[in-house]
Amino acid sequence: xxxxxxxxxxxxxxxxxxxxxxxxxxxxxxxxxxxxxxxxxxxxxxxxxxxxxxxxxxxxxxxxxxxxxxxxxxxxxxxxxxxxxxxxxxxxxxxxxxxxxxxxxxxxxxxxxxxxxxxxxxxxxxxxxxxxxxxxxxxxxxxxxxxxxxxxxxxxxxxxxxxxxxxxxxxxxxxxxxxxxxxxxxxxxxxxxxxxxxxxxxxxxxxxxxxxxxxxxxxxxxxxxxxxxxxxxxxxxxxxxxxxxxxxxxxxxxxxxxxxxxxxxxxxxxxxxxxxxxxxxxxxxxxxxxxxxxxxxxxxxxxxxxxxxxxxxxxxxxxxxxxxxxxxxxxxxxxxxxxxxxxxxxxxxxxxxxxxxxxxxxxxxxxxxxxxxxxxxxxxxxxxxxxxxxxxxxxxxxxxxxxxxxxxxxxxxxxxxxxxxxxxxxxxxxxxxxxxxxxx
Amino acid sequence: xxxxxxxxxxxxxxxxxxxxxxxxxxxxxxxxxxxxxxxxxxxxxxxxxxxxxxxxxxxxxxxxxxxxxxxxxxxxxxxxxxxxxxxxxxxxxxxxxxxxxxxxxxxxxxxxxxxxxxxxxxxxxxxxxxxxxxxxxxxxxxxxxxxxxxxxxxxxxxxxxxxxxxxxxxxxxxxxxxxxxxxxxxxxxxxxxxxxxxxxxxxxxxxxxxxxxxxxxxxxxxxxxxxxxxxxxxxxxxxxxxxxxxxxxxxxxxxxxxxxxxxxxxxxxxxxxxxxxxxxxxxxxxxxxxxxxxxxxxxxxxxxxxxxxxxxxxxxxxxxxxxxxxxxxxxxxxxxxxxxxxxxxxxxxxxxxxxxxxxxxxxxxxxxxxxxxxxxxxxxxxxxxxxxxxxxxxxxxxxxxxxx
Numbered sequence: 064x065x066x067x068x069x070x071x072x073x074x075x076x077x078x079x080x081x082x083x084x085x086x087x088x089x090x091x092x093x094x095x096x097x098x099x100x101x102x103x104x105x106x107x108x109x110x111x112x113x114x115x116x117x118x119x120x121x122x123x124x125x126x127x128x129x130x131x132x133x134x135x136x137x138x139x140x141x142x143x144x145x146x147x148x149x150x151x152x153x154x155x156x157x158x159x160x161x162x163x164x165x166x167x168x169x170x171x172x173x174x175x176x177x178x179x180x181x182x183x184x185x186x187x188x189x190x191x192x193x194x195x196x197x198x199x200x201x202x203x204x205x206x207x208x209x210x211x212x213x214x215x216x217x218x219x220x221x222x223x224x225x226x227x228x229x230x231x232x233x234x235x236x237x238x239x240x241x242x243x244x245x246x247x248x249x250x251x252x253x254x255x256x257x258x259x260x261x262x263x264x265x266x267x268x269x270x271x272x273x274x275x276x277x278x279x280x281x282x283x284x285x286x287x288x289x290x291x292x293x294x295x296x297x298x299x300x301x302x303x304x305x306x307x308x309x310x311x312x313x314x315x316x317x318x319x320x321x322x323x324x325x326x327x328x329x330x331x332x333x334x335x336x337x338x339x340x341x342x343x344x345x346x347x348x349x350x351x352x353x354x355x356x357x358x359x360x361x362x363x364x365x366x367x368x369x370x371x372x373x374x375x376x377x378x379x380x381x382x383x384x385x386x387x388x389x390x391x392x393x394x395x396x397x398x399x400x401x402x403x404x405x406x407x408x409x410x411x412x413x414x415x416x417x418x419x420x421x422x423x424x425x426x427x428x429x430x431x432x433x434x435x436x437x438x439x440x441x442x443x444x445x446x447x448x449x450x451x452x453x454x455x456x457x458x459x460x461x462x463x464x465x466x467x468x469x470x471x472x473x474x475x476x477x478x479x480x481x482x483x484x485x486x487x488x489x490x491x492x493x494x495x496x497x498x499x500x501x502x503x
Numbered sequence: 504x505x506x507x508x509x510x511x512x513x514x515x516x517x518x519x520x521x522x523x524x525x526x527x528x529x530x531x532x533x534x535x536x537x538x539x540x541x542x543x544x545x546x547x548x549x550x551x552x553x554x555x556x557x558x559x560x561x562x563x564x565x566x567x568x569x570x571x572x573x574x575x576x577x578x579x580x581x582x583x584x585x586x587x588x589x590x591x592x593x594x595x596x597x598x599x600x601x602x603x604x605x606x607x608x609x610x611x612x613x614x615x616x617x618x619x620x621x622x623x624x625x626x627x628x629x630x631x632x633x634x635x636x637x638x639x640x641x642x643x644x645x646x647x648x649x650x651x652x653x654x655x656x657x658x659x660x661x662x663x664x665x666x667x668x669x670x671x672x673x674x675x676x677x678x679x680x681x682x683x684x685x686x687x688x689x690x691x692x693x694x695x696x697x698x699x700x701x702x703x704x705x706x707x708x709x710x711x712x713x714x715x716x717x718x719x720x721x722x723x724x725x726x727x728x729x730x731x732x733x734x735x736x737x738x739x740x741x742x743x744x745x746x747x748x749x750x751x752x753x754x755x756x757x758x759x760x761x762x763x764x765x766x767x768x769x770x771x772x773x774x775x776x777x778x779x780x781x782x783x784x785x786x787x788x789x790x791x792x793x794x795x796x797x798x799x800x801x802x803x804x805x806x807x808x809x810x811x812x813x814x815x816x817x818x819x820x821x822x823x824x825x826x827x828x829x830x831x832x833x834x835x836x837x838x839x840x841x842x843x844x845x846x847x848x849x850x851x852x853x854x855x856x857x858x859x860x861x862x863x864x865x866x867x868x869x870x871x872x873x874x875x876x877x878x879x880x881x882x883x884x885x886x887x888x889x890x891x892x893x894x895x896x897x898x899x900x901x902x903x904x905x906x907x
Binding site: 082085096164175177178267268302306307374377378381388392396402455486490 | 565689797
């Protein structure tokens with residue numbers, strides 16, 4: 064029966080090509096626009112590290128000693144709290160993160176010095192975040208405490224400096240310190256650059272920069288702190304620091320602390336540990352609001368920070384409003400199409416077809432419009448994503464349609480057209496029989 | 504032409520009429536708000552920076568040590584000033600549309616209880632405010648002894664110039680000259696008001712806040728170095744900037760030239776607003792597609808109705824209606840449907856604007872957008888229905904005598 068309906072639908076669509084084309088265009092344009100924005104949206108709001116995100120947590124306390132009631136702690140913490148919490152080793156894995164621009168040259172490569180961003184982190188960083196290595200490895204916990212003069216570099220930088228060759232063992236001059244390269248990353252592009260996200264909720268939705276590439280140079284936390292002292296910038300301070308750029312014992316917040324916690328009991332225990340630390344610091348007079356501790360999971364943190372650029376959200380809403388308009392349009396056109404065939408439907412009913420059969424036949428026709436519309440819409444979405452890639456936004460290179468979004472295109476197109484078809488099909492199947500036959 | 508029979512006919516096609524009206528309503532809501540968004544972005548792109556951007560460029564140097572800063576300043580200032588066509592070289596920490604180094608929260612009292620707002624402190628050496636070309640509207644500009652040496656973020660006890668927008672925000676209705684404010688423990692006194700001086704990153708700030716800037720005069724030194732403002736005739740600027748960039752390698756071999764940050768201000772501005780341009784393009788695309796789809800819907804449905812009513816049209820023609828009458832009939836019918844859609848659409852447009860205001864710091868939709876949107880949709884409706892209506896008018900009276 065289905066095959067027969069398909070045949071009928073095909074014939075009917077062929078009979079009035081203009082009306083069919085109008086419907087297909089409406090569905091295709093709506094689907095094309097919404098799939099383009101939906102793909103970008105999914106790309107930007109997705110989980111940057113699905114295998115691990117459930118166990119990664121961002122720890123915050125409020126180290127500001129000035130009284131007053133603030134609901135939320137600062138997005139990052141001060142040096143002393145960060146190092147205290149880190150060295151307690153209460154989590155399965157933990158890493159401190161700071162960043163700074165550093166003057167960099169490779170002494171045995173004839174290229175001018177540049178100023179890449181250096182992330183200074185502790186040993187667990189690479190294992191916590193599943194960072195893939197092309198050559199070599201990260202460093203050990205011992206290297207952290209020994210302030211080993213080593214570095215891990217990105218695939219990009221390795222390409223630029225060493226033409227992609229295995230550069231483990233070669234030297235990099237960071238400011239005035241020579242460090243030995245012990246690891247080269249594979250291309251790694253978490254989206255967003257989740258471990259650096261902070262302060263995004265003040266950005267008024269201007270958050271596209273969170274989707275840029277990773278840092279080019281990674282050094283051990285204390286090594287980086289020492290070799291680039293004076294070049295660090297604070298997130299904010301409650302007093303002006305005595306020496307700008309020297310933040311170790313400053314009244315400033317600037318350090319990120321990420322922890323990995325295997326199960327919910329560990330999460331609860333770590334939260335308790337944070338609370339305990341804050342309470343103890345309150346006694347010491349270093350903390351005014353010990354209740355302001357937070358332990359958000361990675362996705363909660365990204366959600367709290369509002370990482371998806373507001374332009375992208377706006378575009379998504381716009382695209383779906385547009386799809387809704389296209390749907391109304393299709394409903395109207397399908398109605399016209401089905402009701403025009405009143406006579407034909409009347410004959411079928413008179414020959415014994417049930418209302419259900421007529422209804423099903425109309426829906427099959429609507430679904431067929433959806434299928435063709437989806438096909439054209441898919442092409443339009445590809446064109447749309449190509450346009451996105453031409454923009455100069457940091458996430459431009461990521462905008463591709465993957466297999467699941469390809470499937471979703473057709474699911475959405477057929478679902479939309481079936482939805483649009485229900486009302487006209489219902490109308491068509493309920494046409495008064497006699498009246499239609501009389502007009503023939 | 505009587506409206507009564509048209510309404511009676513529409514009542515028999517309630518569902519189709521309703522659908523088209525709803526489509527028009529949604530289109531009206533999206534159209535008004537999208538146009539408003541476009542207008543906002545265009546206003547942002549064309550905002551008055553208050554500075555002579557087309558005469559200005561910047562060179563950004565990094566990677567040198569603190570103890571090299573004074574030497575670097577001296578060599579760069581002297582070297583750049585020797586470039587033919589260079590009108591002035593000065594040091595300025597933040598650059599409009601470029602580097603942002605002075606964003607901080609200020610207070611109106613020393614205790615730090617009365618928060619004034621997050622503003623941009625432009626800390627500049629001698630000649631920098633003049634080079635920017637801002638317009639002084641009250642008080643005085645910086646004098647030679649206003650430029651004091653300092654350590655740390657910024658000089659203390661400085662006499663500063665603030666923008667009119669910031670003055671109006673801090674002391675509405677009062678004379679800002681002579682007023683004081685604080686940044687932490689540092690105190691500042693307002694001695695001049697400037698017309699406009701845009702923040703380095705205006706795109707991220709709503710409304711007047713784009714213009715909340717303060718100029719703090721200071722001596723160049725360790726804490727004011729590496730960020731240079733170049734001024735030249737717009738004709739010479741590309742060459743002057745190129746020569747300055749090339750010169751850096753010779754006069755400051757220890758410094759790293761920030762390739763991305765060292766550009767003409769016009770270029771920095773264009774880059775800064777690139778995503779707004781892209782957004783405008785996308786919105787224009789959506790509006791065009793929206794109008795197209797709506798028009799196609801009207802054409803489709805009107806054609807259907809014309810075909811459905813061929814006999815009635817024939818009968819009307821046979822009993823004396825002119826071609827014009829038939830044409831008018833479909834035009835008025837379309838006008839009525841579109842009007843219904845617009846009435847609902849205006850409410851929707853307003854509601855959509857409220858939602859957008861909540862989420863995107865957008866101002867309220869000015870009311871004049873509604874009649875403009877209505878005119879566009881009426882025009883679109885008439886245009887779309889013209890083809891089918893003409894076909895209806897062409898139906899011959901003979902049709903009435905045939906059984907179709």
